[in-house]
Amino acid sequence: MPAPDAVTIPPRIEVVAGVIRDARDRVLLARRTEGRDLAGLWEFPGGKLEAGESPETALVRELHEELGIDVEVGAALMRVPQRYPGKRLELDVRCVDRWQGTPRGREGQALAWVPVEKLPLYEMPPADRPVVAALLQPDRYLVTPEPGDDTDTWLASLMQALGQGIRRVQLRSRAMEPRGWHELAARAVQLCRTAGAEVLVNGDVELARALEVGVHLQAAQLLQLKQRPLQDGARVAASCHDALELQAAEAIGCDFAVVGNVATTPSHPGQAGIGWAGFATLREQTSLPLYAIGGVGPADLAQARANGAQGVAAIRALWPAESDLAEG
Numbered sequence: 576m577p578a579p580d581a582v583t584i585p586p587r588i589e590v591v592a593g594v595i596r597d598a599r600d601r602v603l604l605a606r607r608t609e610g611r612d613l614a615g616l617w618e619f620p621g622g623k624l625e626a627g628e629s630p631e632t633a634l635v636r637e638l639h640e641e642l643g644i645d646v647e648v649g650a651a652l653m654r655v656p657q658r659y660p661g662k663r664l665e666l667d668v669r670c671v672d673r674w675q676g677t678p679r680g681r682e683g684q685a686l687a688w689v690p691v692e693k694l695p696l697y698e699m700p701p702a703d704r705p706v707v708a709a710l711l712q713p714d715r716y717l718v719t720p721e722p723g724d725d726t727d728t729w730l731a732s733l734m735q736a737l738g739q740g741i742r743r744v745q746l747r748s749r750a751m752e753p754r755g756w757h758e759l760a761a762r763a764v765q766l767c768r769t770a771g772a773e774v775l776v777n778g779d780v781e782l783a784r785a786l787e788v789g790v791h792l793q794a795a796q797l798l799q800l801k802q803r804p805l806q807d808g809a810r811v812a813a814s815c816h817d818a819l820e821l822q823a824a825e826a827i828g829c830d831f832a833v834v835g836n837v838a839t840t841p842s843h844p845g846q847a848g849i850g851w852a853g854f855a856t857l858r859e860q861t862s863l864p865l866y867a868i869g870g871v872g873p874a875d876l877a878q879a880r881a882n883g884a885q886g887v888a889a890i891r892a893l894w895p896a897e898s899d900l901a902e903g
């Protein structure tokens with residue numbers, strides 16, 4: 576028997592679920608029935624793997640048993656390690672775009688076809704929040720590099736990045752004097768708005784209010800706050816490095832967080848990264864949507880998703896090289 580004060584970590588349960596999407600871009604949700612854990616919440620249909628089963632086989636079996644449909648399991652969407660009281664699971668989410676039969680709640684569960692943009696209106700288990708974010712929000716989060724003196728080139732690079740599909744941008748300068756930075760940030764916000772990209776400014780709540788954009792909180796700032804610094808509707812995000820900071824971000828109602836450094840970066844030489852295993856350990860302690868940062872880029876997207884990140888955040892890896900500008 577473990578000592579009474581020993582912290583016992585429950586074994587991890589493997590669960591697989593399907594994002595079943597129809598031609599009208601609606602997603603099928605099932606409501607958890609009475610008497611089960613998390614009863615009444617909506618979930619992506621699926622269930623636990625049986626001994627020796629692959630996730631694909633388990634999903635085909637579960638969807639046949641629960642819904643009476645025969646599915647073709649599609650691409651991996653993401654894998655979310657998540658801790659619940661007395662329970663620890665890994666939710667492996669697969670896309671399902673092809674099936675035969677008409678889904679029915681064969682176990683008495685209610686079903687709903689939900690337009691993808693309405694998913695946030697449904698109350699779902701904590702592990703599903705990052706999945707919904709991954710379905711709806713950008714997988715790359717650009718953090719702008721220090722503008723330096725050549726602000727025209729900086730703006731041209733930002734435009735190029737937007738042209739390459741960046742749709743979430745954190746405007747960040749630590750070195751510019753405030754007036755010049757505010758003017759430049761206002762011009763950058765215009766470019767982002769034109770491209771339909773969301774903007775957050777680093778650290779400066781007043782500037783965020785003035786420009787009517789979101790704010791990205793630094794970790795030290797986050798720990799000083801008792802509540803969300805902007806009203807609902809304006810994005811609030813935070814940089815986090817440990818479970819305490821993630822708890823603080825969740826407590827004040829941040830929309831998402833950035834966690835790292837995953838790998839060693841030129842800006843933090845000699846400082847070992849937390850690695851993907853470290854990232855996944857933090858992931859399971861929060862339900863916030865997370866971006867991985869630090870030595871990662873678009874080439875790491877699949878790895879990030881496999882560890883419960885909805886995507887990657889980066890400065891250099893998402894900022895066009897000078898040669899791209901010359902070509903553009």
Ligand SMILES: Nc1nc2c([nH]c(=O)n2[C@@H]2O[C@H](COP(=O)(O)OP(=O)(O)OP(=O)(O)O)[C@@H](O)[C@H]2O)c(=O)[nH]1
Nearest residue numbers: 590592611612613618619620621622623664700702703
């Ligand atoms: N199928 C499914 N399960 C999910 C989702 N999100 C999530 O946290 N889970 C959790 O993953 C586990 C799935 O187990 P299950 O549905 O096969 O079984 P259960 O909880 O009814 O337990 P039981 O078999 O002991 O009755 C539950 O703990 C459930 O809360 C989801 O979107 N889909």
